[in-house]
Amino acid sequence: MNKDITIIGVPLDLGAGRRGVDMGPSAIRYANVKDRLEKSGYHVLDLGNLNVPTPETYKIENQKLKYLKEVTAINKILAEQVSKIMQKGRFPLVLGGDHSIAIGTIAGVSKHKKNLGVIWFDAHGDINTPETSPSGNIHGMPLAVSLGEGHPDLTQILNFSPKIKSENIVLIGARDLDKGERNFIKERGIRVYTMHEIDRLGMAQVVEEAIYYVTKNTDGVHLSLDLDGLDPNDAPGVGTPVTGGITYREGHLAMEMIAEANILISAEFVEVNPILDERNKTAHIAVGLMASALGEKLL
Numbered sequence: 001m002n003k004d005i006t007i008i009g010v011p012l013d014l015g016a017g018r019r020g021v022d023m024g025p026s027a028i029r030y031a032n033v034k035d036r037l038e039k040s041g042y043h044v045l046d047l048g049n050l051n052v053p054t055p056e057t058y059k060i061e062n063q064k065l066k067y068l069k070e071v072t073a074i075n076k077i078l079a080e081q082v083s084k085i086m087q088k089g090r091f092p093l094v095l096g097g098d099h100s101i102a103i104g105t106i107a108g109v110s111k112h113k114k115n116l117g118v119i120w121f122d123a124h125g126d127i128n129t130p131e132t133s134p135s136g137n138i139h140g141m142p143l144a145v146s147l148g149e150g151h152p153d154l155t156q157i158l159n160f161s162p163k164i165k166s167e168n169i170v171l172i173g174a175r176d177l178d179k180g181e182r183n184f185i186k187e188r189g190i191r192v193y194t195m196h197e198i199d200r201l202g203m204a205q206v207v208e209e210a211i212y213y214v215t216k217n218t219d220g221v222h223l224s225l226d227l228d229g230l231d232p233n234d235a236p237g238v239g240t241p242v243t244g245g246i247t248y249r250e251g252h253l254a255m256e257m258i259a260e261a262n263i264l265i266s267a268e269f270v271e272v273n274p275i276l277d278e279r280n281k282t283a284h285i286a287v288g289l290m291a292s293a294l295g296e297k298l299l
Protein backbone atom coordinates (compact mmCIF):
# COMPACT_ATOMS: atom_id res chain seq x y z
CA MET A 1 0.00 0.00 0.00
CA ASN A 2 1.16 3.52 -0.86
CA LYS A 3 2.12 5.20 2.42
CA ASP A 4 2.02 8.78 1.15
CA ILE A 5 -1.41 10.39 1.27
CA THR A 6 -2.35 13.84 0.03
CA ILE A 7 -5.62 15.24 1.35
CA ILE A 8 -7.59 17.79 -0.58
CA GLY A 9 -10.87 19.32 0.59
CA VAL A 10 -13.59 20.45 -1.80
CA PRO A 11 -16.18 22.52 0.12
CA LEU A 12 -18.69 22.39 -2.71
CA ASP A 13 -22.46 22.22 -2.32
CA LEU A 14 -23.50 23.69 -5.67
CA GLY A 15 -24.08 20.17 -7.00
CA ALA A 16 -26.54 19.34 -4.21
CA GLY A 17 -30.07 20.52 -3.52
CA ARG A 18 -29.44 21.98 -0.08
CA ARG A 19 -26.75 23.86 1.77
CA GLY A 20 -24.37 22.34 4.27
CA VAL A 21 -22.06 19.81 2.62
CA ASP A 22 -19.72 22.71 1.90
CA MET A 23 -18.78 22.36 5.58
CA GLY A 24 -17.99 18.66 5.19
CA PRO A 25 -14.20 19.02 4.85
CA SER A 26 -14.01 21.14 8.03
CA ALA A 27 -16.08 18.64 9.99
CA ILE A 28 -13.91 15.76 8.77
CA ARG A 29 -10.73 17.59 9.72
CA TYR A 30 -12.28 18.41 13.10
CA ALA A 31 -12.69 14.63 13.53
CA ASN A 32 -8.89 14.34 13.28
CA VAL A 33 -8.45 12.66 9.95
CA LYS A 34 -4.72 13.44 9.70
CA ASP A 35 -3.77 12.11 13.16
CA ARG A 36 -5.86 9.03 12.68
CA LEU A 37 -4.17 8.07 9.42
CA GLU A 38 -0.71 8.90 10.76
CA LYS A 39 -1.33 6.42 13.57
CA SER A 40 -1.54 3.72 10.90
CA GLY A 41 1.88 4.72 9.60
CA TYR A 42 0.92 7.05 6.77
CA HIS A 43 2.70 10.26 5.83
CA VAL A 44 -0.16 12.70 5.37
CA LEU A 45 0.07 16.00 3.54
CA ASP A 46 -3.04 18.19 3.74
CA LEU A 47 -3.26 20.71 0.90
CA GLY A 48 -6.31 22.43 2.42
CA ASN A 49 -9.44 23.30 0.50
CA LEU A 50 -10.02 24.33 -3.08
CA ASN A 51 -11.54 27.76 -3.48
CA VAL A 52 -15.24 27.20 -4.08
CA PRO A 53 -17.90 29.80 -4.91
CA THR A 54 -20.85 30.42 -2.57
CA PRO A 55 -24.29 29.65 -4.05
CA GLU A 56 -25.79 32.92 -2.83
CA THR A 57 -23.44 34.82 -5.11
CA TYR A 58 -24.44 32.87 -8.24
CA LYS A 59 -27.60 32.38 -10.28
CA ILE A 60 -29.02 29.08 -11.49
CA GLU A 61 -28.98 29.40 -15.28
CA ASN A 62 -30.21 25.96 -16.31
CA GLN A 63 -32.72 24.10 -14.12
CA LYS A 64 -31.67 20.79 -15.66
CA LEU A 65 -27.99 21.35 -14.82
CA LYS A 66 -27.84 23.62 -11.80
CA TYR A 67 -24.64 25.67 -11.46
CA LEU A 68 -23.10 23.87 -14.45
CA LYS A 69 -20.45 26.55 -15.01
CA GLU A 70 -19.29 26.67 -11.41
CA VAL A 71 -19.39 22.88 -10.91
CA THR A 72 -17.42 22.42 -14.12
CA ALA A 73 -14.79 24.97 -13.11
CA ILE A 74 -14.19 23.46 -9.69
CA ASN A 75 -14.05 19.92 -11.06
CA LYS A 76 -11.47 20.99 -13.65
CA ILE A 77 -9.26 22.35 -10.89
CA LEU A 78 -9.80 19.24 -8.79
CA ALA A 79 -8.99 16.95 -11.73
CA GLU A 80 -5.71 18.77 -12.31
CA GLN A 81 -4.78 18.67 -8.64
CA VAL A 82 -5.60 14.97 -8.32
CA SER A 83 -3.65 14.23 -11.47
CA LYS A 84 -0.62 16.03 -10.00
CA ILE A 85 -0.91 14.02 -6.78
CA MET A 86 -1.01 10.79 -8.83
CA GLN A 87 1.97 11.92 -10.84
CA LYS A 88 3.95 12.33 -7.64
CA GLY A 89 3.14 8.72 -6.77
CA ARG A 90 0.97 9.72 -3.83
CA PHE A 91 -2.51 8.56 -2.80
CA PRO A 92 -5.19 11.25 -3.30
CA LEU A 93 -7.78 11.40 -0.51
CA VAL A 94 -10.54 13.85 -1.45
CA LEU A 95 -12.96 15.21 1.16
CA GLY A 96 -16.37 16.48 0.04
CA GLY A 97 -18.40 18.37 -0.56
CA ASP A 98 -21.24 17.04 -2.65
CA HIS A 99 -20.78 13.97 -4.82
CA SER A 100 -20.40 15.95 -8.06
CA ILE A 101 -16.72 16.21 -7.10
CA ALA A 102 -16.31 12.56 -8.14
CA ILE A 103 -16.30 13.94 -11.69
CA GLY A 104 -13.02 15.73 -11.01
CA THR A 105 -11.46 13.07 -8.80
CA ILE A 106 -12.13 10.26 -11.27
CA ALA A 107 -10.91 12.40 -14.17
CA GLY A 108 -7.63 13.09 -12.37
CA VAL A 109 -7.05 9.48 -11.33
CA SER A 110 -8.11 7.87 -14.59
CA LYS A 111 -5.74 10.09 -16.55
CA HIS A 112 -3.05 7.80 -15.16
CA LYS A 113 -4.94 4.52 -15.51
CA LYS A 114 -6.20 2.92 -18.69
CA ASN A 115 -8.74 0.76 -16.87
CA LEU A 116 -9.68 2.29 -13.58
CA GLY A 117 -11.97 0.24 -11.35
CA VAL A 118 -14.47 2.04 -9.13
CA ILE A 119 -16.27 0.91 -5.98
CA TRP A 120 -19.19 3.28 -5.36
CA PHE A 121 -20.94 3.15 -1.98
CA ASP A 122 -24.20 5.08 -2.10
CA ALA A 123 -27.92 4.95 -1.40
CA HIS A 124 -28.30 6.44 -4.87
CA GLY A 125 -27.10 5.61 -8.36
CA ASP A 126 -25.75 9.07 -9.20
CA ILE A 127 -26.10 7.94 -12.78
CA ASN A 128 -28.64 10.47 -14.04
CA THR A 129 -28.22 12.56 -17.16
CA PRO A 130 -29.71 16.06 -17.54
CA GLU A 131 -32.59 14.37 -19.39
CA THR A 132 -33.39 11.84 -16.66
CA SER A 133 -32.54 13.87 -13.53
CA PRO A 134 -35.60 14.72 -11.45
CA SER A 135 -33.73 17.52 -9.66
CA GLY A 136 -31.16 19.02 -12.03
CA ASN A 137 -28.60 18.57 -9.23
CA ILE A 138 -25.26 17.53 -10.64
CA HIS A 139 -24.41 15.38 -7.60
CA GLY A 140 -26.94 12.92 -9.02
CA MET A 141 -24.93 12.64 -12.26
CA PRO A 142 -21.20 11.94 -11.63
CA LEU A 143 -21.20 8.24 -12.56
CA ALA A 144 -22.99 8.92 -15.83
CA VAL A 145 -20.54 11.75 -16.59
CA SER A 146 -17.54 9.51 -15.85
CA LEU A 147 -19.01 6.90 -18.21
CA GLY A 148 -19.20 9.56 -20.93
CA GLU A 149 -22.88 10.52 -20.67
CA GLY A 150 -24.00 14.05 -19.89
CA HIS A 151 -23.09 17.63 -20.70
CA PRO A 152 -19.85 17.83 -22.73
CA ASP A 153 -18.42 20.51 -20.41
CA LEU A 154 -18.43 17.83 -17.72
CA THR A 155 -17.58 14.72 -19.74
CA GLN A 156 -14.69 16.48 -21.48
CA ILE A 157 -12.81 17.59 -18.37
CA LEU A 158 -9.09 16.91 -19.04
CA ASN A 159 -10.08 16.42 -22.71
CA PHE A 160 -10.85 12.71 -22.76
CA SER A 161 -13.98 10.64 -22.31
CA PRO A 162 -15.14 8.24 -21.02
CA LYS A 163 -13.05 8.09 -17.87
CA ILE A 164 -14.22 4.62 -16.85
CA LYS A 165 -15.94 1.60 -18.38
CA SER A 166 -19.29 0.17 -17.31
CA GLU A 167 -17.78 -3.28 -16.69
CA ASN A 168 -15.17 -1.91 -14.28
CA ILE A 169 -17.51 -0.38 -11.74
CA VAL A 170 -19.63 -1.70 -8.92
CA LEU A 171 -22.33 0.04 -6.86
CA ILE A 172 -22.99 -1.04 -3.29
CA GLY A 173 -25.88 0.00 -1.03
CA ALA A 174 -28.34 1.29 -3.63
CA ARG A 175 -31.92 1.74 -2.45
CA ASP A 176 -33.14 4.86 -4.22
CA LEU A 177 -32.85 4.81 -8.01
CA ASP A 178 -34.70 7.06 -10.44
CA LYS A 179 -36.44 5.53 -13.46
CA GLY A 180 -33.82 6.77 -15.90
CA GLU A 181 -31.07 5.44 -13.67
CA ARG A 182 -32.62 1.98 -13.65
CA ASN A 183 -32.74 2.00 -17.44
CA PHE A 184 -29.13 3.20 -17.69
CA ILE A 185 -27.96 0.45 -15.32
CA LYS A 186 -29.88 -2.25 -17.19
CA GLU A 187 -28.84 -1.11 -20.65
CA ARG A 188 -25.19 -1.10 -19.70
CA GLY A 189 -25.35 -4.19 -17.50
CA ILE A 190 -23.75 -2.37 -14.58
CA ARG A 191 -23.08 -4.46 -11.47
CA VAL A 192 -25.18 -3.21 -8.56
CA TYR A 193 -25.48 -4.71 -5.08
CA THR A 194 -28.68 -3.18 -3.74
CA MET A 195 -29.64 -3.43 -0.07
CA HIS A 196 -31.57 -6.53 -1.08
CA GLU A 197 -28.37 -8.36 -2.10
CA ILE A 198 -26.60 -7.11 1.03
CA ASP A 199 -29.41 -8.50 3.22
CA ARG A 200 -29.46 -11.73 1.32
CA LEU A 201 -25.79 -12.52 0.81
CA GLY A 202 -24.32 -10.58 3.71
CA MET A 203 -21.81 -7.77 3.35
CA ALA A 204 -18.81 -10.12 3.45
CA GLN A 205 -19.85 -11.98 0.32
CA VAL A 206 -20.95 -8.81 -1.45
CA VAL A 207 -17.58 -7.15 -0.92
CA GLU A 208 -15.66 -10.31 -1.80
CA GLU A 209 -17.52 -10.51 -5.11
CA ALA A 210 -17.22 -6.77 -5.70
CA ILE A 211 -13.46 -6.82 -5.17
CA TYR A 212 -13.06 -9.73 -7.56
CA TYR A 213 -15.23 -7.95 -10.13
CA VAL A 214 -13.49 -4.54 -10.06
CA THR A 215 -9.99 -6.01 -10.11
CA LYS A 216 -10.52 -8.44 -13.00
CA ASN A 217 -9.62 -6.12 -15.86
CA THR A 218 -8.36 -3.01 -14.10
CA ASP A 219 -5.07 -1.38 -13.16
CA GLY A 220 -6.17 0.25 -9.90
CA VAL A 221 -9.34 0.90 -7.92
CA HIS A 222 -10.90 4.16 -6.75
CA LEU A 223 -13.24 4.18 -3.75
CA SER A 224 -16.06 6.73 -3.87
CA LEU A 225 -18.03 6.67 -0.63
CA ASP A 226 -21.17 8.73 -0.15
CA LEU A 227 -22.00 8.82 3.56
CA ASP A 228 -25.70 8.46 2.69
CA GLY A 229 -24.89 4.88 1.73
CA LEU A 230 -24.88 4.24 5.46
CA ASP A 231 -28.10 4.06 7.44
CA PRO A 232 -29.28 7.50 8.63
CA ASN A 233 -29.33 6.14 12.20
CA ASP A 234 -25.57 5.80 12.02
CA ALA A 235 -24.86 8.68 9.65
CA PRO A 236 -27.58 11.32 10.09
CA GLY A 237 -25.50 14.19 8.76
CA VAL A 238 -26.19 13.83 5.04
CA GLY A 239 -28.26 15.92 2.65
CA THR A 240 -30.27 13.13 1.06
CA PRO A 241 -30.84 10.40 3.69
CA VAL A 242 -32.62 7.18 2.75
CA THR A 243 -33.73 4.70 5.41
CA GLY A 244 -32.65 1.06 5.39
CA GLY A 245 -28.96 1.54 4.70
CA ILE A 246 -25.60 -0.04 5.45
CA THR A 247 -24.92 -0.31 9.18
CA TYR A 248 -21.83 0.98 10.93
CA ARG A 249 -20.59 -2.61 11.33
CA GLU A 250 -21.22 -3.55 7.70
CA GLY A 251 -19.51 -0.37 6.56
CA HIS A 252 -16.39 -1.10 8.59
CA LEU A 253 -16.28 -4.72 7.48
CA ALA A 254 -16.47 -3.59 3.86
CA MET A 255 -13.65 -1.09 4.36
CA GLU A 256 -11.47 -3.64 6.17
CA MET A 257 -11.92 -6.17 3.40
CA ILE A 258 -11.00 -3.54 0.82
CA ALA A 259 -7.88 -2.70 2.84
CA GLU A 260 -6.90 -6.36 3.07
CA ALA A 261 -7.26 -6.74 -0.68
CA ASN A 262 -4.78 -3.86 -1.08
CA ILE A 263 -6.40 -2.55 -4.25
CA LEU A 264 -7.01 1.17 -3.64
CA ILE A 265 -5.05 3.88 -5.40
CA SER A 266 -7.37 6.78 -4.46
CA ALA A 267 -10.49 7.54 -2.45
CA GLU A 268 -13.08 10.19 -1.75
CA PHE A 269 -15.58 10.60 1.09
CA VAL A 270 -18.49 12.88 0.31
CA GLU A 271 -21.85 14.35 1.33
CA VAL A 272 -21.08 14.94 5.02
CA ASN A 273 -23.50 17.68 6.10
CA PRO A 274 -22.61 19.04 9.56
CA ILE A 275 -25.77 21.17 9.75
CA LEU A 276 -27.91 18.05 9.79
CA ASP A 277 -25.50 16.02 11.91
CA GLU A 278 -25.58 15.15 15.61
CA ARG A 279 -22.42 16.33 17.34
CA ASN A 280 -20.27 15.61 14.28
CA LYS A 281 -21.15 11.90 14.40
CA THR A 282 -21.17 11.47 10.63
CA ALA A 283 -17.78 13.09 10.16
CA HIS A 284 -16.39 10.77 12.86
CA ILE A 285 -17.83 7.79 11.06
CA ALA A 286 -16.35 9.04 7.81
CA VAL A 287 -12.90 9.22 9.40
CA GLY A 288 -13.32 5.76 10.94
CA LEU A 289 -14.26 4.35 7.55
CA MET A 290 -11.27 6.04 5.91
CA ALA A 291 -8.96 4.56 8.52
CA SER A 292 -10.43 1.09 8.02
CA ALA A 293 -10.22 1.37 4.24
CA LEU A 294 -6.56 2.30 4.63
CA GLY A 295 -5.75 -0.62 6.88
CA GLU A 296 -6.16 0.59 10.46
CA LYS A 297 -6.02 -2.42 12.78
CA LEU A 298 -6.93 -2.91 16.41
CA LEU A 299 -4.20 -5.49 16.99
Ligand SMILES: NC(=[NH2+])NCCC[C@H](N)C(=O)O
Nearest residue numbers: 099124128135137139140240
Ligand atom coordinates in the same frame (compact mmCIF):
# COMPACT_ATOMS: atom_id res chain seq x y z
N1 LIG B 1 -24.89 12.25 -4.30
C1 LIG B 1 -26.16 12.21 -3.91
N2 LIG B 1 -26.47 12.31 -2.64
N3 LIG B 1 -27.08 12.11 -4.86
C2 LIG B 1 -28.48 12.15 -4.64
C3 LIG B 1 -29.21 12.13 -5.94
C4 LIG B 1 -30.69 12.14 -5.75
C5 LIG B 1 -31.49 11.98 -7.03
N4 LIG B 1 -31.27 10.70 -7.63
C6 LIG B 1 -31.14 13.10 -8.00
O1 LIG B 1 -30.72 12.88 -9.10
O2 LIG B 1 -31.29 14.25 -7.70
Ligand SMILES: [Mn+2]
Nearest residue numbers: 123124226228
Ligand atom coordinates in the same frame (compact mmCIF):
# COMPACT_ATOMS: atom_id res chain seq x y z
MN1 LIG C 1 -26.22 9.39 -2.20
Ligand SMILES: [Mn+2]
Nearest residue numbers: 099122126226
Ligand atom coordinates in the same frame (compact mmCIF):
# COMPACT_ATOMS: atom_id res chain seq x y z
MN1 LIG D 1 -23.80 10.03 -4.13
